[in-house]
Amino acid sequence: TYMWKHWYRSELIPLYGICVGAVGICSYFAGRALKGPDVVWDKKANPYPWLHVQQNENTKLLDPNNRFEKTWSRDRF
Numbered sequence: 001t002y003m004w005k006h007w008y009r010s011e012l013i014p015l016y017g018i019c020v021g022a023v024g025i026c027s028y029f030a031g032r033a034l035k036g037p038d039v040v041w042d043k044k045a046n047p048y049p050w051l052h053v054q055q056n057e058n059t060k061l062l063d064p065n066n067r068f069e070k071t072w073s074r075d076r077f
Contacts (some may be wrong), residue, residue, distance in 0.1 A: 033039070036059065039049070053059055058068035 056069045058071045
C-alpha cells in the first residue's frame, strides 16, 4: 500500500525515533517547569505558591549536595 511504501521506509526509522525522543524530552521539561513554585495558576485561591515552600525543601530538579530532607511538590493549584 501507499503508506507502507512511503511512511515505513527503513531509512526513516532513526528520524522518527529522534523526533519522538525530542518531543518526549520537551514535554517532560515543560511539565516540570509548569509545576514549579514560581508559576501561579489560580490567583484567587493560591496567589503566592512560593510562600508554601519550607526552609528544608528542595524545589530544583537535582540537588548534588543532598542538603535538603524532602522535595517540594505542588499540593494545590
